[in-house]
Amino acid sequence: MIDVCSRESGSVLSIEDALDRIKAAIHPVNDTEKTANALGRVLAESVYSPINIPRDRNAAMDGYAFAGRDIVQGQAFTLSLAGTSWAGRPFQGQLQPGQCVRIFTGAVVPEQADSVIMQEQVQARGQSIHFPADTQALQNIREIGEDVKQGACLITQPKKLTAIDLGLLASAGIDRPIVKRQLKIAYFSTGDELTALGLPLESGKIYDSNRTLLSGLLADPCYDVVDLGVIPDDKQLLEDRFIEASLNYDVIITTGGASVGEADYVKEILHSCGEVNFWKIAIKPGKPLAFGKIGQCYFFGLPGNPVAVIVTFQQLVAPALRQLSGAPFAKPLRFIATCSSALKKSPGRQEYQRGILSQDEHGEFFVASAGKQGSHILSSMSRSGCYIILPKECNVVQAGDRVIVEPFSLLI
Numbered sequence: 001m002i003d004v005c006s007r008e009s010g011s012v013l014s015i016e017d018a019l020d021r022i023k024a025a026i027h028p029v030n031d032t033e034k035t036a037n038a039l040g041r042v043l044a045e046s047v048y049s050p051i052n053i054p055r056d057r058n059a060a061m062d063g064y065a066f067a068g069r070d071i072v073q074g075q076a077f078t079l080s081l082a083g084t085s086w087a088g089r090p091f092q093g094q095l096q097p098g099q100c101v102r103i104f105t106g107a108v109v110p111e112q113a114d115s116v117i118m119q120e121q122v123q124a125r126g127q128s129i130h131f132p133a134d135t136q137a138l139q140n141i142r143e144i145g146e147d148v149k150q151g152a153c154l155i156t157q158p159k160k161l162t163a164i165d166l167g168l169l170a171s172a173g174i175d176r177p178i179v180k181r182q183l184k185i186a187y188f189s190t191g192d193e194l195t196a197l198g199l200p201l202e203s204g205k206i207y208d209s210n211r212t213l214l215s216g217l218l219a220d221p222c223y224d225v226v227d228l229g230v231i232p233d234d235k236q237l238l239e240d241r242f243i244e245a246s247l248n249y250d251v252i253i254t255t256g257g258a259s260v261g262e263a264d265y266v267k268e269i270l271h272s273c274g275e276v277n278f279w280k281i282a283i284k285p286g287k288p289l290a291f292g293k294i295g296q297c298y299f300f301g302l303p304g305n306p307v308a309v310i311v312t313f314q315q316l317v318a319p320a321l322r323q324l325s326g327a328p329f330a331k332p333l334r335f336i337a338t339c340s341s342a343l344k345k346s347p348g349r350q351e352y353q354r355g356i357l358s359q360d361e362h363g364e365f366f367v368a369s370a371g372k373q374g375s376h377i378l379s380s381m382s383r384s385g386c387y388i389i390l391p392k393e394c395n396v397v398q399a400g401d402r403v404i405v406e407p408f409s410l411l412i
């Protein structure tokens with residue numbers, strides 16, 4: 001096969017350079033929509049509150065509302081009960097001097113009252129309520145607009161909306177924020193050896209785990225994802241599928257066929273029908289990764305080995321998709337832990353080894369190797385909970401050394 005990239009064979013990018021190139025190449029989508037299903041979507045227009053929150057002065061406690069003018073300084077005193085203010089059913093009368101109102105949390109405080117005393121601090125005898133000598137004015141009242149003032153910004157765009165954000169919008173009566181449109185993403189696997197799940201496995205074949213992996217990794221409300229199945233190692237079929245998909249999707253993600261074997265057609269095809277921005281990165285696992293564009297469609301040609309798919313997806317594709325979806329950049333959380341295993345490391349590439357993270361009773365973080373590190377070994381990946389990131393220049397890790405870790409749960 002002609003290696004169309006042989007002229008660039010020296011250009012192995014560092015992960016930082018690859019991320020910079022992705023950042024420079026990707027332009028976020030502009031189209032927006034108004035939706036009631038906004039969880040996890042990217043807010044496209046900042047939201048301002050149409051109301052004060054709270055709308056009314058209300059009680060922060062169950063107790064009695066009264067006016068501070070009725071306090072007898074330094075002495076216990078008695079007020080007469082004028083009625084009740086329930087949450088949702090305010091007291092309708094006027095509070096006269098010498099009177100108080102039974103009140104419950106969230107109920108409107110009568111206009112003439114400026115304080116609420118906790119029910120535990122008074123003694124109620126029929127209509128007479130006895131207040132203690134240390135009663136304070138201006139207590140336990142939630143002021144109008146104390147949380148958010150009318151017209152104030154509730155959430156600034158762009159932001160990936162969380163359950164908490166939607167709760168905040170709901171408190172202002174807003175249920176259909178304006179968000180960026182979903183990305184249309186298609187993925188397919190390549191390889192003559194791949195067998196779909198549900199079929200018996202013949203000699204020489206393997207099950208296609210990558211499409212199942214990608215389906216999970218792409219599970220995000222910002223993405224409208226289509227599985228295009230398995231394409232055999234047939235150059236013409238692959239080319240047709242790439243061209244067709246590029247007309248219908250924002251992003252194509254493929255796995256396999258991206259390295260330099262006889263049947264690895266992906267980057268050759270991408271070179272002939274699109275523009276390849278880069279295809280080799282100095283990371284392990286995951287060296288071959290083709291990134292570029294066919295027409296208006298971005299493509300990511302990921303490696304075939306499942307662990308390399310996960311690493312390249314999480315480290316490169318996920319930030320790229322976030323950027324394309326209009327979401328703000330989210331730097332992955334990394335911190336230092338003491339490595340309790342000795343680790344082997346090949347020189348020249350940044351490695352993402354699979355680790356199991358723990359914390360001792362003093363709060364110190366420890367990480368142990370999750371086992372075999374081959375890029376085809378999915379079982380150790382499944383057992384692990386974090387990457388141990390070993391920079392290019394690191395050659396070996398002894399038990400007790402300090403290493404950089406990146407927990408998985410915060411990645412997706």
Ligand code: AMP
Nearest residue numbers: 189191208209210256257258259304305
């Ligand atoms: P390739 O890049 O096509 O040479 O694939 C590299 C390795 O990944 C080979 O051992 C393939 O069999 C394996 N591989 C490729 N695609 C898949 C897939 N969809 N699921 C599981 N393993 C795969």
Ligand code: MG
Nearest residue numbers: 190191256257
């Ligand atoms: Mg292959």
